[in-house]
Amino acid sequence: MTRFLTREAAIRWAPLLVLIALVILFTAINPDFFAQRNFARIAIAAAPALMVAIGVTFIIVMGSIDLSMEGAVSLTAVLFCFAFLWLGGTLAAGGWLAIPLALIVGGLIGLINGLVHVKLRIPSFMASLAMGFVGTGAAVLITGGDIVRIEDDTFRALLTWRIAGFPLMVYVVVILAFLAWFIQNHTTLGRNFYAVGGGEELAHASGLNVRRVRITGFVLAGVFYAIAGMLQVAKLGQAESVTGANFMFISITSVVVGGVALWGGIGGVWNTVVGVLIVNVINNGMVVIGLPDYVQDGMLGLLVILAVVLSTDRRNISFVK
């Protein structure tokens, strides 16, 4: 019994230990890595990615997958910029209205995702991938391939205004991570995600409306993608049809590295937070220690495998698909 507990605890804390080990490793090679200013840089890079990763965490916990994030982030970012400029171009003049608008659009994308998946009985993998393409296509259509810039200093304060050395957006993301944790642990919806992921048949037999839980999950994910879209605009001051590019790889990798099981029911928001930090620490650290860029992609791949090996409990899994 004691041994079991120890093993469970080890698995549980493994992602965090991996993160700490990486920080120690990079610091040992280049002490400049361990500086508040560098941590702020890592946090800025991680902020939008974390929102995407938290969104997809809910879906993965349900045992489904959502690959629409790139299209959803691009489309919400672009629409947010257009709405922001149309409403006056500054936060004070009415641009703030673009924020709820983007959240609604994100939710709608998620809703369509969920409906296509559940009502048309298309696997979530295919339904969401297709919706992602639709989102990117719509973003291309709206922008015509151009860049939309936002110059408002008040909105950009998310990046430029610092409290204790960290930009405002980092605090926003921390608050939202707690919100996501609250949804996960203290709402019926959050518990239902685990019920569906842990055993869909059982959840259904217990009277749970699995279809509704799935659709709601996709809506929630869509809202988080919209937040990521807006943070990306705050970070780069612009949106275009490729704003969401690369988020699929980063977010899914982070979720898995953090110890959330792709087969559902295991892991949660804090795993994802640690996973996103691991991936971003690796990305930043490889440049800081002076690793040549042609080695970096390969090294990232190896470190990801290593992190997954250390941080997921695969002992009771009979099949890995």
Added chain:
Amino acid sequence: MSTFIKDFVEREKINRRNFLFASAAGLTATAVPGILGRGAAFADAGGWSLAWSYRDRASAYWNAIVSGGEAYVESLGLTKEDMTNLINEGSSEKSLADIKAFLAKNAGKGAIASDPNDSPNARPVVEAVRDAGGYVSTIWNKTDDLHPWDIGDNYVAHLSWSGEKPSEDAARLLFEKMGGEGGVVHLGGIPANIPAVERLNGLKNALKDFPNIELLDEQSADWDTNKAAELMSSYLTRYGDKIKGVHCANDNMAYGVIEALKAEGITGMPITAFDGNPEAVDLVMKGELLATVFTNPHWGGGIALALAHQAAIGAFKPSEEPNEHREFYGPSILVTQADAEEFKKTYLDATPTYDWTDRWGLSAGGIVYK
């Protein structure tokens, strides 16, 4: 009869006559395509159908290329819709399949401009066009051993842009702005991309004349704004205050660099870019960017299609042209704060009207192989 009524009757006669002319023309215009399928286009393009095969519409660059093609088509008295857009979405297979389908549909009478997507795909593309009896120009991608003069008149010309010299010019400007000393970092495109390699080489060429400038690091940010922002942040941790200037291989990455610096409260760092996109030119005007390089994709897109079409209708015979007219570099212009406003007025706010029969007017010379 009062003059008023006389005038009125006279005017009505003219209107009626105009109306009849107009209807006749309209009927022909609507009837002919009904019978012949693509009648209207056939009439003005000398029996040839025109197409541009390219990657996608998701960037200002390809939009400018396409606008050039459309401008050429319009110069023939046709409409934009008479140019077929063959979008390959970054797939060489689709690029080839689309071109074959287009030729089959038009019984080989196709004049095509194409970016074959990657170098090895250029040969199958030009051979497919030759075998069908069509005419093609390519831009950017072809292998060094493939030459229009070896394929024949059907492979009219290849157009590319050398990144080396303009990138070197931008680097020199950057080093002078840095006062000839200090550290510089480079953010490059996807490593194996020819433009990425050339633009880095340009920087290295300029370094030879500035012994006190140190190239601290050069890494790839995949032409991407977000990756560039993150790479620049990591550079700041590694090199800190040693960085006195930034050399970027394209505009999009420069936007990311500017934002990464803004996040740190760093202003006034000289940064150069490449592509001459409208946003970059605005940043040059504001002084946030030291310079960018404009390659006039509008002209490139127009002249590539014009060459294919003009060879098809026999306006010139490719085999009678010298090699530097069959493989040539497009133009490039270094845009700095001093001339940004003038540049914007000429090239971005308005589109210059080009004489498409002046086929090599803006050429920067024949392509040189190393």
